[in-house]
Amino acid sequence: MGMDEVGREDLGSLHGIPFYKSFIEGWPQVEAFQARHDDLLIATYPKSGTTWLSEILDMIYHDGDVEKCRRDAIFNRVPFLEMKAPKIPSGVDLLEKTPSPRLVKTHLPVQLLPASFQEKDCKVIYMARNPKDVVISYYYFYQMAKIHPDPGTLAEFLETFMNGKVAYGSWYEHVRGWWEKRQEKRLLYLFYEDMKKDPRREVQKILQFLGKEVPEETVARILHHTSFQEMKKNPAANYETMPSSLMDHSLSPFMRKGWPQQRPTCASPGARCTASLWSTPSPKTGSRWTNSRA
């Protein structure tokens, strides 16, 4: 391993949530983060369509100007609040240099969100994705992003995921925690699957939530530019420009499939865990995802 390589390391724990050790080191700066009233927070559990939603919002913020949205990589256009790694600016450092109105990305479970977002009454858009697809996406992400511990086999990783022992903890607690905050926060709760099914309707929901009206041709441009095919080939959106020491795209591309996933077939004990995962109730209807095509 060279000097600049990021080694695989076990996760630490932040208030009981499994978390990257380097992020824990940066935590005091995150906790003290000063939100601004016009910040828009994009909150997700990992692998739930964060980058997709971020690109859509950056396009909305730039009135569908594709060139402006190529000005920098997505991880600089929409800084990742709790990100902290050696030798690169932290998420908070980047955000402090970002002019308002800012788009802020976080994967934090709701109970760990810095107080300032509440104090400033910031708008939040949360996006949830079917756990069956999240876990597969996360498995490949663990392989390519070297900040993660070795995921082991898929069957092993399914167990780890089901036990909430992955980075950011339990998927179920995460989607439920944010779902329950809908009452007290200015929060729009979206689903990856709805966005996939009818992106125009979901983008309209976002525009309405932001109180923004845009002409139909702008909506069409936003939808085209943020389609899976367009984002996959866009170096400003597909994470290709991340140093390969952090993300190794030869192991798995960041923009992998975007749906549908292969339903994994694995022997026990993975099979047991897969079976229970495949019947995970949704926080909303309890049956939303039971007929998913994963």
Ligand code: A3P
């Ligand atoms: P897969 O690994 O299933 O392909 P995040 O940005 O939260 O890390 O989520 C990454 C997942 O979102 C990946 O899922 C990626 O392919 C998918 N994704 C990214 N952009 C997308 C788009 N425009 N349409 C559909 N899925 C997209």
